[in-house]
Amino acid sequence: MVPAPGLRVPPVDVDDGTALLTDRYELTMLQAALRSGTAGRRAVFEVFARSLPAGRRYGVVAGVGRLLDAIEAFRFDTAELEFLTANGIVDDPTAQWLEKYRFSGNVWGYAEGDCYFPESPILVVEGTFAEAVLLETVALSILNHDCAIASAASRMVQAAQDRPIIEMGSRRTHERAAVAAARAAYIAGFTTTSNLEAGRLYGVPTAGTSAHSFTLLHDSERHAFEAQLASLGGGTTLLVDTYDVERAVRTAVELAGPSLGAVRIDSGDLGVMARRVREQLDSLGARDTRIVVTGDLDEYGIAALAAAPVDGYGVGTSLVTGSGAPTASLVYKLVARTDGADEDAPMRPVAKRSAGKPSRGGRKSAVRRIDAHGTAYAETVSIGETAPGRRDRALLVPLVRDGEIVGRESLRDARDRHVRAVAELPATALQLSKGEPAVPTEFVEGGPRA
């Protein structure tokens, strides 16, 4: 029995260790801090982006569920510790500390599928310096990748309006990044993915058509279509651009009848071809046969086809590469710490002060301010305690409490949240043209305005 797509909590593969998906300096800083006595200081790290990719109106949070899996699997096993000590990367006391490592702190974050803006504190990690610094690399890897993909995907979904989009970019990105990309795209509103592992691991619905190689394998296009229809039924999608599109469409309807599911066009001028094929299908009585177009589409290519008789899009390269922004430029910064290891010591705000790459010290909270019409008008980031206004939406939710994962949810929840989060944004958010973030970020001390 396989759970329904999108409705189950992702499984955790605890055999798949994540502790070495880490920059060496995290461990050498740990070692130096253990030795200097500062490792046990309480610390707060925050993840944020100084800006969105050029011209983008909003970002989309994704990867939270994967990050929780990674935190849970963050353990140093014997082979890993041997590698670290044999290569002189850490000394024995540090290795002994790592052997017992379990993250015991707290994490809050923007919920998966929500939107974010410049300086939004999308993750807040609180623990000892030692335990929190170790998570830096893997947390950033996951969030930078998945947020970049989801942010691009959301624009494509908006451009496609109500037409479905298949994610089919696996072949254009690292083989495991492909699985994460399919997951992120689904959260942002893609309908299905071609990636089978994303189906198995996360329950993302899978889909597929066929390739030119399948047609070329057979003695004729007719033989190939017959073979596909015999195996997959008349609801399948036939690829019609291997030789001559008009002839292929005629053959397809002749073989499958007017109830043929769909045809796919993967090359040429997709708008022109779609119109021509629609007319031909209609003239052959195949009025319900859908037209799926693929081939180097991005959000702009999708938008340009809005008036064309297209029933679905397949998007590959531009999705998995973040459509020009393959990383979300998120950083993980220490913003506060105690002067000692005392649990009750007050936190002191800290920040880099030299030229370039500024950051703001102090632990943040954040609300999205909503007007009387239900539209967001500000991202308010507060340093210190907050008292949210009546219509403000608090953005940080608990993800890990005293080391225990408390923030797991289904992909469906994240997907639904994304629909609501985009609906809440002002209309400018949906413009594909380059511009300012749809909602300005404002900083306040000691809580947002009432």
Next chain:
Amino acid sequence: MVPAPGLRVPPVDVDDGTALLTDRYELTMLQAALRSGTAGRRAVFEVFARSLPAGRRYGVVAGVGRLLDAIEAFRFDTAELEFLTANGIVDDPTAQWLEKYRFSGNVWGYAEGDCYFPESPILVVEGTFAEAVLLETVALSILNHDCAIASAASRMVQAAQDRPIIEMGSRRTHERAAVAAARAAYIAGFTTTSNLEAGRLYGVPTAGTSAHSFTLLHDSERHAFEAQLASLGGGTTLLVDTYDVERAVRTAVELAGPSLGAVRIDSGDLGVMARRVREQLDSLGARDTRIVVTGDLDEYGIAALAAAPVDGYGVGTSLVTGSGAPTASLVYKLVARTDGADEDAPMRPVAKRSAGKPSRGGRKSAVRRIDAHGTAYAETVSIGETAPGRRDRALLVPLVRDGEIVGRESLRDARDRHVRAVAELPATALQLSKGEPAVPTEFVEGGPRA
């Protein structure tokens, strides 16, 4: 005992299945072909790029070793087969076929570290259609990612001339892509990586400095430097731009003495800062203390610092995102097949013929043509049997023979090959400016000109 970096054959983690890192349509095409009787036809698929990323002079082959691992691990286990059948993705006969799947064909490819050009057949896969089509997605995922990273890395290495480059982009890309990126960068000439898993899994040498958070953790920069020096020794690299660079450099030399290993500058105008810090270090007698610069560097940023007193670079984002070209746009195309399953039947060239995305039918071989001065002047791609000329360098090497992996080699071999392959290119190859491929691709029928 840990083997020396770069000298060992990468281990294979056969528990880490790769069979579902695959597009759904590969399996549904298989099912249809099994049913129509065409699955057993002998087939040749080729991997090539129609063009290099805009303006690039050459591409770099990487990922071959990872691909061989993936082919070896390409098995459908019980859980995977259950997923496929329970979700109606394949029928029972297909699942039974998949259960026994082992690739039994032949693979040739450009050796890892070699250069490639448009239409270079960097991988040739020969087997039954059924067994070869299944490898399409994972082969393209690995090669598209790793070639993109290595191609960008090589330009950075050329720009850096003899100065070392640390790969430190893990946090800006998917956590497993980061490991592959570190490996690809090392092949292309990077010196070290920050990524510990790349050290453990592939033997890439690891390196690291420290982060601003480490300085901010301590009560003063002086305390932080003392802690780092006490733990890591005077050969360490101190990060000097948290507060005031001049004061930090003074403190660093005061604490470590003139034999301090290095200082790192991560922000501001790196050229100006490097000159200023060099003068200060020299005036303090720390003439051998190196200066490492980091912070949004790409090949152009590196080249712009050629005249600055910089001893090493750290590169992150631009490396892991392929410096504007995050995928190599490689495709996997059926180019020849038999009319039946008979082993001895002649191969028939096949190719898509409609508008857009052209490909050339027929199995290819390739040589790099070398002039009397040892410089490459053409990439000759031959359809049919070849008779390489005296100075031609044959480019395809055996990787898999009758299903057995025969092409494994150490990273060191790939790294050495890359040095030779770049040295063989004409001088235009090393220009960072946009232009044509450094070597033109020419097609011939029946072998290259003698």
